[in-house]
Amino acid sequence: xxxxxxCAGTTGGLRRAGTARGVCFRxxxxxxxxxxxSLGQPTQRAGPARRRPPGRSLWAGGTRAVLALLxxxxxxxxAAAPRALKINGSTTVNAVAxxxxxxxxxxxxxxxxxxxxxxxxGGISGVGDRSIDIGMSSKPLTAEDRxxxxxxxxxxxxxxxxxxxxxxxxxxxxxxxRALTKAQIRDIYESKIVNWKQVGGPDRRIVFFNKEPxxxxxxxxxxxxxxxxxxxxxxxxxEVGGNEETRQKVAATRGAITQLSSSWAENHPxxxxxxxxxxxxxxAAPDRATIASGRYxxxxxxxFITSGPPAGDAKTFIDxxxxxxxxxxxxxxxxxxxxxxxxxxxxxxx
Amino acid sequence: MxxxxxxxxxxxxxxxxxxxxxxxxxxxxLLAAQSIPAARQGLLHxxxxxxxxxxxATFGAAAMIYGTVVVSAIALLLAAPLSFATAVFLSxxxxxxxxxxxxxxxxxxxxxxxxxxxxxxxxxxxxxxGAAFERLQWNAWQGDTLxxxxxxxxxxxxxxxxxxxxxxxxxxxxxxxxxxxxxGLTRAESVFSVVVPQxxxxxxxxxxxxxGRALGETIxxxxxxxxxxxxxxESFAGAMRTLIEPGQxxxxxxxxxxxxxxxxxxxxxxxxxxxxxxxLSLVLLVTLAADRLRTGTFxxxx
Numbered sequence: 001x002x003x004x005x006x007c008a009g010t011t012g013g014l015r016r017a018g019t020a021r022g023v024c025f026r027x028x029x030x031x032x033x034x035x036x037x038s039l040g041q042p043t044q045r046a047g048p049a050r051r052r053p054p055g056r057s058l059w060a061g062g063t064r065a066v067l068a069l070l071x072x073x074x075x076x077x078x079a080a081a082p083r084a085l086k087i088n089g090s091t092t093v094n095a096v097a098x099x100x101x102x103x104x105x106x107x108x109x110x111x112x113x114x115x116x117x118x119x120x121x122g123g124i125s126g127v128g129d130r131s132i133d134i135g136m137s138s139k140p141l142t143a144e145d146r147x148x149x150x151x152x153x154x155x156x157x158x159x160x161x162x163x164x165x166x167x168x169x170x171x172x173x174x175x176x177x178r179a180l181t182k183a184q185i186r187d188i189y190e191s192k193i194v195n196w197k198q199v200g201g202p203d204r205r206i207v208f209f210n211k212e213p214x215x216x217x218x219x220x221x222x223x224x225x226x227x228x229x230x231x232x233x234x235x236x237x238x239e240v241g242g243n244e245e246t247r248q249k250v251a252a253t254r255g256a257i258t259q260l261s262s263s264w265a266e267n268h269p270x271x272x273x274x275x276x277x278x279x280x281x282x283x284a285a286p287d288r289a290t291i292a293s294g295r296y297x298x299x300x301x302x303x304f305i306t307s308g309p310p311a312g313d314a315k316t317f318i319d320x321x322x323x324x325x326x327x328x329x330x331x332x333x334x335x336x337x338x339x340x341x342x343x344x345x346x347x348x349x350x
Numbered sequence: 351m352x353x354x355x356x357x358x359x360x361x362x363x364x365x366x367x368x369x370x371x372x373x374x375x376x377x378x379x380l381l382a383a384q385s386i387p388a389a390r391q392g393l394l395h396x397x398x399x400x401x402x403x404x405x406x407a408t409f410g411a412a413a414m415i416y417g418t419v420v421v422s423a424i425a426l427l428l429a430a431p432l433s434f435a436t437a438v439f440l441s442x443x444x445x446x447x448x449x450x451x452x453x454x455x456x457x458x459x460x461x462x463x464x465x466x467x468x469x470x471x472x473x474x475x476x477x478x479x480g481a482a483f484e485r486l487q488w489n490a491w492q493g494d495t496l497x498x499x500x501x502x503x504x505x506x507x508x509x510x511x512x513x514x515x516x517x518x519x520x521x522x523x524x525x526x527x528x529x530x531x532x533x534g535l536t537r538a539e540s541v542f543s544v545v546v547p548q549x550x551x552x553x554x555x556x557x558x559x560x561x562g563r564a565l566g567e568t569i570x571x572x573x574x575x576x577x578x579x580x581x582x583x584e585s586f587a588g589a590m591r592t593l594i595e596p597g598q599x600x601x602x603x604x605x606x607x608x609x610x611x612x613x614x615x616x617x618x619x620x621x622x623x624x625x626x627x628x629x630l631s632l633v634l635l636v637t638l639a640a641d642r643l644r645t646g647t648f649x650x651x652x
Contacts (some may be wrong), residue, residue, distance in 0.1 A: 118610030125613040147612045207491045212577075213405055214611040222405075234403035238494060238576040238596035241607065252477075253492045 056108030089123020089136030120216035135305035138216030165262035165273035173272035210237035262286035263334025294314040409621035424500025437515035455577030460509035468570035494576035511560035518552025558640035568601040
């Protein structure tokens, strides 16, 4: 304020110079127009006012054409595009679904989109509000899911099985942590145990990367620890989403632990799946034989969710994943296929 | 002959304007309607409690509001001095021939999609910060922290703030500078006691518009903020500590999985809508303030 005052008077005095410059500009402009005239060039710059009437009718015609196009175009594109089979949900199931979709696109020319927004719960919600055709879920359907969408009649079709492993970074594994009890895992999750040396590991703080609530992995983990996911306490851990992101962060962070689909931890140099020490003292590792035997406590069905029994393109897709070729994809990605399960039926699907 | 054609154009224009103007109102109205179930639980609880957990159906968003404010504040503290210094150089010091390419480059920077900045954060800044914390022995968990997000945001808003601050300085009439120099002021004196004070409201507007961008930025923050809920400090030392811990902002929450999950749950969906309203009001407030200041500058001039 103060600094402006003294010069305000001065600038006032100079205002004439500004006006003079304004005049100067106008003179300049005139002279350039005159130059254009004298050179005999078309009067594009000089006579916009005179050229307006023909220009305006052209503009109005153009506007009408654009408007007409705007109206017709969406109809054309809707008519032209085939209806795509929309699939969304768990990244765990996505590994298989994306590959199956690729095969069906190639061999049967089906139009399929596969996405992983919101994990299993995102998939179930999508089927519930009819925005997608198939939801991918790595957790069983619950009464809560059904209550949220009373109008939808969810149907789950099991395609195989997977286990949720507790996965640690290599330094924790090499520091001697190979198995944890359920009580230890709960204390770590609730930040009552904050250093690995409290469970026989290296002297390093524990970084828990928590799978986002809504992800099938988290749902299965929380249901196992607390009986009901609603009883899981609010925690303050950094959250992670998809399996790739989770694995990458655990690999890059010392002292890290997370919940992760067991197949994503197989044969990886920097992330290791630890065993769960059962009440009888036996350590159950999330390997294929232990999962198939039912001894590993954190196993879960992998499902396709549809609104009512699968039909049309959705049925074609689900049948393909349940066929021997599709089941081979399951095993390729480290999951258990239907024939690996002891019962072989759609256990836990409904 | 031309009458009806003019009316077609005028009508189309009016309709388009009506759609544009009602879009903002519609967004606010829809969010407000949707947020009613959550607002019934108590607005005070929503903004002051620290217990966001949709499983337990408790929605206290204090930690997210804290995260948004802290991340934006860090960004402003880092970006404002840098932007002002650059703007003073561009507008007052450097040669005209150098100015044009520099200005063009800065405006190009302002147009880089934010996900690109986010990837720079994931591929480079996160590890750099992690290594720095390690070297300093600050015992941070990892590189995803509120501080990291603030630094990345600062880099993102510097071009916007620089180019707006430059415009503000350039809008000070040359006669003021001439008068100052004629009175015998040095160039530094004329810049800091004549030009900058006259451009002050424009400069504040530049800061506010930068702040507006920082508040609303989603994807870049989402990727490197750590997304840890309910981390609210209890003391000043604790607040310093939270800077190098993972946190959550309103945008990183809204950009995450919860809006998808909330579909079909009125209370959860309401809480998400309320969160969006809080963010919208913050950004609107800042933008309106900036607009007032900017029009103020230009009115003064004429």
